[in-house]
Amino acid sequence: MKISIKYITLFLALFAIEVIIATYIHDNFIRPYLGDTIVIVLIYAFVMGFFYVGHTLSSKIKVAFYVLxxxxxxxxxxxxxxxxxxxxxxxxxxxxxxxxxxxxxxxxAYIAGFIAIVCAEWVINKKKLASH
Structure with missing residues (x-):
């Protein structure tokens, strides 16, 4: 177990957004679809915040797949x-x-959340590789 402040912060921010959506938004798009997309990223951020899975893109995609x-x-x-x-x-x-x-x-919506995670992690990984 290794704490990642970056992912815990993301988790807390997304959790706050989910609470706001659940409490104040009662529409036919944001609450049912965007909320479900965000929840995949939220669970991913929680797992990544508390469990060390490695730094490779493939290990992060594997975690995202298990969340999906x-x-x-x-x-x-x-x-x-x-x-x-x-x-x-x-x-x-x-x-x-x-x-x-x-x-x-x-x-x-869950698949969209998974794709968002993969794209974000790919961009982050690409930037890290470019800076080395």
Whole structure:
């Protein structure tokens, strides 16, 4: 375990944005799609903030892929009404964390988050290589 202030700061900033979106924005684009895109980056930043995975671009992409896979699993659980099967369907906190319904658009948003991570890490890696 190795703390990365850079990623923890990103996580906290994105968490604040997600709270603002969840609390104040009730539209048909930002909350459902941009929020789901951001949550992939948020989870990635959390993992990278607390766990050392190496400095290579491929290791970072691998973490991003596992975050994407995790999101797909959660979305699959939503498709199976998992939250209701475990008796948490009426709990607001569980609805927010686990979600309540499957959507192919959520899958698209998660993939967009993954692509954003890969692109950002690629640009950062390219700049680091250029400066050496």
């Amino acid at each position: 896979l995790f999101a797909f699993i959660i979305e699959g659980l939503q498709a199976s009404s998992f939250i209701y099967k475990i008796g948490l369907g009426d709990q607001k906190w569980a609805q927010v964390i686990l979600g309540t319904s499957f959507s192919w658009w959520d899958i698209v």
